[in-house]
Amino acid sequence: MTAPTFFDAWHYDGKSAIKRKVEVQTIGQQFFLLETERRHGPFMFADVEYIAQKGDVDVYGLNGEDGWRLMLSGPVPTELAAMLPARRRYGGWVDRLGLGKATVAFTLASAAAVAVVLFSPQWLAPLIPSSVDKKLGDALVGDFGGRFCSTPAGDAALKKMVASLDQNPQDLQVEVAKIDMINAVALPGGKVILFDGLVKQARSPDEVAGVLAHEIGHIREKHVMQALLRQMGLAVVLGGVDGNSGALVNNMLAMSYSRGSEAEADAHSMKVLGNAAISPVATASFFERLSELDGSARSGDKGQGIAGYMSSHPLSRERKKAFEKSIVKGKNYKPALTSAEWTELRTMCTQDRKAKSGFGFDFN
Amino acid sequence: MSEDLGQRHSAFRFHGTWQEFAGIAFPNLLLTIVTLGIYRFWATTREREYFWGKTDFIDERLEWTGRGIELFIGFIMVFFLIGLPFIIIQLISQGLIFRGETIIAGLVTLLMLLLLFYLTGVAYFRALRYRLSRTYWRGIRGGSDDPGFQYGISYMWKSFAGWLPIFLMVPWSMISLWNERWNAMSFGPHRFVATAEWKPLMKRYLLFYLVPFLIFVGAVVFGIAVAASGNSPDALGGTGMAIGGILLIFAVLAMYIILPLAALAFYSKYFRLAVGGLRLHNLEFEFRARAPDWILFFLANMAIIICTLGIGYIFMPYRSWKFFIDHMEAYGEINIDELTQSETIVSKHGEGLLDAFDVGAI
Ligand SMILES: [Zn+2]
Numbered sequence: 113m114t115a116p117t118f119f120d121a122w123h124y125d126g127k128s129a130i131k132r133k134v135e136v137q138t139i140g141q142q143f144f145l146l147e148t149e150r151r152h153g154p155f156m157f158a159d160v161e162y163i164a165q166k167g168d169v170d171v172y173g174l175n176g177e178d179g180w181r182l183m184l185s186g187p188v189p190t191e192l193a194a195m196l197p198a199r200r201r202y203g204g205w206v207d208r209l210g211l212g213k214a215t216v217a218f219t220l221a222s223a224a225a226v227a228v229v230l231f232s233p234q235w236l237a238p239l240i241p242s243s244v245d246k247k248l249g250d251a252l253v254g255d256f257g258g259r260f261c262s263t264p265a266g267d268a269a270l271k272k273m274v275a276s277l278d279q280n281p282q283d284l285q286v287e288v289a290k291i292d293m294i295n296a297v298a299l300p301g302g303k304v305i306l307f308d309g310l311v312k313q314a315r316s317p318d319e320v321a322g323v324l325a326h327e328i329g330h331i332r333e334k335h336v337m338q339a340l341l342r343q344m345g346l347a348v349v350l351g352g353v354d355g356n357s358g359a360l361v362n363n364m365l366a367m368s369y370s371r372g373s374e375a376e377a378d379a380h381s382m383k384v385l386g387n388a389a390i391s392p393v394a395t396a397s398f399f400e401r402l403s404e405l406d407g408s409a410r411s412g413d414k415g416q417g418i419a420g421y422m423s424s425h426p427l428s429r430e431r432k433k434a435f436e437k438s439i440v441k442g443k444n445y446k447p448a449l450t451s452a453e454w455t456e457l458r459t460m461c462t463q464d465r466k467a468k469s470g471f472g473f474d475f476n
Numbered sequence: 477m478s479e480d481l482g483q484r485h486s487a488f489r490f491h492g493t494w495q496e497f498a499g500i501a502f503p504n505l506l507l508t509i510v511t512l513g514i515y516r517f518w519a520t521t522r523e524r525e526y527f528w529g530k531t532d533f534i535d536e537r538l539e540w541t542g543r544g545i546e547l548f549i550g551f552i553m554v555f556f557l558i559g560l561p562f563i564i565i566q567l568i569s570q571g572l573i574f575r576g577e578t579i580i581a582g583l584v585t586l587l588m589l590l591l592l593f594y595l596t597g598v599a600y601f602r603a604l605r606y607r608l609s610r611t612y613w614r615g616i617r618g619g620s621d622d623p624g625f626q627y628g629i630s631y632m633w634k635s636f637a638g639w640l641p642i643f644l645m646v647p648w649s650m651i652s653l654w655n656e657r658w659n660a661m662s663f664g665p666h667r668f669v670a671t672a673e674w675k676p677l678m679k680r681y682l683l684f685y686l687v688p689f690l691i692f693v694g695a696v697v698f699g700i701a702v703a704a705s706g707n708s709p710d711a712l713g714g715t716g717m718a719i720g721g722i723l724l725i726f727a728v729l730a731m732y733i734i735l736p737l738a739a740l741a742f743y744s745k746y747f748r749l750a751v752g753g754l755r756l757h758n759l760e761f762e763f764r765a766r767a768p769d770w771i772l773f774f775l776a777n778m779a780i781i782i783c784t785l786g787i788g789y790i791f792m793p794y795r796s797w798k799f800f801i802d803h804m805e806a807y808g809e810i811n812i813d814e815l816t817q818s819e820t821i822v823s824k825h826g827e828g829l830l831d832a833f834d835v836g837a838i
Contacts, residue, residue, distance in 0.1 A: 125615065126616075128812070128817070129616045163541065166537050166539075171539065179817050215507065215510050218507065218510040218515070221511075251571055253571075257577075347563075
C-alpha cells in the first residue's frame, strides 16, 4: 500500500443516495462535476461551503442544495484548492484568531461582562426613579396579607423611633408584622418590616432601634435595588453556565456583595444610633445572643469557619464587637423609647386582633 | 450493496479514539470556561461532528450538519420566551403569597408547571426531529413535518396516566411515547415505523418497583427473627445494637446499590424493546446491550470519573456514543436508488424555537 498520490473526487447530488465518482472541471468561477456519461453543474464556487473533515477526506456542501456533497481526498490541485473555502475547526471567531488568542479575548470579554454586572448596580440603582421603586415595593408587599399590626399608641411609638433614626421618615414605611420569627427585612419602596418575634424577644427598645437602623441603612444605601439589579444581571451573564456551577458562582458573588452591604448597613446603624444618642450596647448584646444561636461563638476566637465565611450575614460575633466598639465612654445615652411607649410597641401585635398571624413561607 | 466479507460485523461501526476526542474535549472545556459557558453550544456541535463523522453506517460515514449558532439562538429564544416570563410569573406569585392570596398564587404556579411540562414534551420531540434533520448519510437526511405540539399533549396525558395507578403504568407510557415520537419521524423518503410493545417490560419494571418493598420486608423479617432469638432484653443490649447497625448498613447499601441496579436492568430492557420495535422501510434495528453491559458501562464511567478526579467527566459523551454505536445493529437491506432526499421541512436556525431545547438523546 502506498500513500494516495491521486486526487480523488466523489459526489452525492443530494437527491438520491447514489455515490458518484466524478472529475472536477473548473471554468472560471464555476465548475462542473463529470461522470463517465453525465455532467453535473454548473455550480458556483461562491456557493461552496465547508462541511467536515472525515479521515483524509474533505467534505464540501453547496449552499441551497440540500445534501449536495463533494468529497475530495489526496493532493487537491492548488488552483482548485484556492477556490474552495477554508477548513473549519472550532467555528468562526476561534478559527480566525487561533485558539490561544481567542481564549485570551474571551477571558477578557467575560471578565468585563461580569465586572459591568457587579459594579454597574452601584450607580444604576440611584438612577431608578423612586416611583418605580415604590410601585415595585407596593406590588411585592401590598398589605402583607393583613399581617401588619396596628394600635394608635404602638404606631405612635414606632413613628417616634423612626423619626429619631432618620431625617426623612416620610419616605419610609416601617411596619411590625405578626410573624413569630426573629428577623427584619428591607424591601423596595422604602419598606421595612420588623417581625413581631424580633420585637418580642428584644430586651430593650434600644435593641429594636439598632436593628431598625440597620434596615434603614439598607434602604438609604440603595442595597435592595442594587441586589435586584445585580441578581438579574448575573442571571443573564451566567445564564450560559449550566446548572449547579452557575448557581454556585452566582451565590458566591451575591453573598460576597451582601456581606459588604451588611457591613455598610451596620455602619449606618451605628452612626444613626450615635446621632440619636441611643446606646449601641443593647444591639451588641442582641448580636451576642444571635451568635449563640448561629453557633459562630463556637467556631473559635477568629470565627473563620467555612460556614461563617459562606454565611450571608457577617458573623454575629464580629458585629457584636463592632457595635461594642462604637460605644462612646461618658456620652449621655437615653433610651430609644419611654417604658410606656416600649410596652405599647411590644404588645402591639397582641393587642391588634384583626391582624392575621403566621407565615407558611420563609424568607431571608 | 456492501459485501459481507464472511465476518459478521455490525452495520454500525465507530472508529473514534479517546485520544482524538481529547483533542476536541479539552479545547472545548477551555473555551466553555472562558466564555462563561456560552461556547458550550459550539462545543456540543464539535463533539457531534466528531462522533457522527467517525461512525460508519454500512459503507459511508454519518455527517452532523447542525451548527453551534442554531443551538445558541434557540437558547436565547427559550430564555426570553420561556425563562424570563417564568421568572416574572414567579415574582408575581411570590407577591401574591406576600399579600396572602395563597390560592391564586398556587393556581398560577400550577398552571406554569403544567405549561412547562407540556413544553418539555414538545422539546423531546423537537430534539429528535432536530437531530434527524441534521444527520446525513450519503447526502440524505431525516426529519419530520410534525411540529410536535400534539406530541406535547400526548406527553402530558400519557405521563399522568402512567403515574396515576401508583406508577404502575410507567412502562406503558414510556413505550407508547417512544412509538408516537418515532412514528412521526422519517429518513429520506421512508417513514420510521415504531411498534415496540410494553407488556414484556412489566416484569423488569415490577422488579425495580418492588425492590424498596422487598428491602423493607426483608429488614423487618430479619429484625423480628433477631428479636425472637434474643433471650432477654438485657442480653440484646450490646449485640442488639450491633445487629441493628449491620441491619441499617445493609438497608442503606441495598437502597444505593440494588435499586440503581434494578433501574439499569429495567432501562436496558426498555431500550432493547424500544429500538427492537423500530423499522425503516426494509431495515430493522436492534440494540444488543443487556443489563450486565449497562452495569459494566456505568461502573467503568464511575471509575474513570473518580480515578481522574472528575476530569474524566468530559469523556462521558464519548463513552456514551461509543456504547450506543457498539451495540446498535441493523438488519435488512437498503435500496440506494430508492433512498431519495427527505421532503421534510428543515427549520432554519431561529425559526424552530424549541429545536434548541435540546434535551436527552433519542
Ligand atoms: Zn442586613
